[in-house]
Amino acid sequence: MSDVIHHSNIRLPEGSIGKETSTLNLGPTHPATHGVFQNILELDGERIVSAEQTVGYIHRAFEKLAERRPLYQVTPITDRLNYCSSPINNIGWHLTCEKLLGIETPKRVDYLRVIIMELARIADHLICSSIMGVDSGAFTGFLYVMQYRELIYEIYEEVCGSRLTTNIGRIGGFERNFTPVAFQKLEKFLAEYPKVLKEFEDLFTRNRIFMERCIGAGPISAERALNYGFTGPNLRAAGVDYDVRIHTPYSSYEEFDFEVPVGTTGDCYDRFLVRNAEMWQSLRIIEQAYSKVKNMSEAESQIYHADIPEYYLPKKEDVYTKMEALIWHFKIIMGEIKIPKGELYFPVEGANGELGYYLISDGGRTPYRLHFRRPSFIYYQAYEELIKDGMLADAVIVMSSLNLIAGELDA
Structure with missing residues (x-):
């Protein structure tokens, strides 16, 4: 028998029986x-x-770009990370800047941010879960929940004028107050989405085909997940109840009552179940935050940013009519404001894991160094281990269940 040559050019010993891969x-x-x-x-x-x-097909050198921009101009860069939940990226960056600058935001700003971030988490999870359905051959659920992602985008649009890459908010708060229409759309979403989410779960959770495609596909133990640096739903699906909102609260998350769903096996099915359970918890958080906002006084309801004229752009009508506003506008736009020296890491609970900003300032006008801790980049390292010895069809659904976003992966 002649030698068999693998595609990897490995020569098998004489007399052995081999296969071509x-x-x-x-x-x-x-x-x-x-x-x-x-x-x-x-x-x-x-x-x-x-x-x-x-990796690297859409690497855009975001971290180097940030070193040439004032702090507020970094916000649109963060949009292009996980663009399925870009408001969390935006607000995470603003919180990082506020920690460096020593800014304390009003409670109403915290609550409004929580509403937007949890809407973004729901938008991200419903995309991930419905795409898992598509990759297992079920298209209906995807079409159904996309209507409610659209409603979330309408809320974004009412708040900031953008939908996908939102550039939402500013250092210290939001660029404008929420309109009555934004709250009306929020109330519509809170009233209608629970029923839709329940029907979506009924389509998949006990669906025999979906279960057979997901159960046992791409499992990972808690120990291996921790060794890789997993966070977010992918870590919680493996049985570890780590959530940044609980362990290092920010934006007044410590005031909200919610649970952290966890799985056991860390396979595709557990990742699906955890994300669905998290959508229910996000709805619970939004309702609490909205209740707090509604119960504020008339004076408090007009507050939507901190009083920090050196970092927050004044209203355009004030720029045209007031000298002080014109001066601050000029200094901020032209990058004349120096930032204090410091080195810090600030994490938030992104929709697909811990999103962190490691910022070093040398006291200049722009960051000296900025590193994004991108959860997708960490998950992708484990991808080979998760799919090895599995079937080709498993490679697709495992990738979906990890919620790998190329924009965040490459950065």
């Missing part, structure tokens, strides 16, 4: 990758023997 490029243009990244799979039939990930 095949190589498959899953991405970077394959629609099932849901983003621009490449996976070179070595297959024995349809079983995955090994995998190699390639």
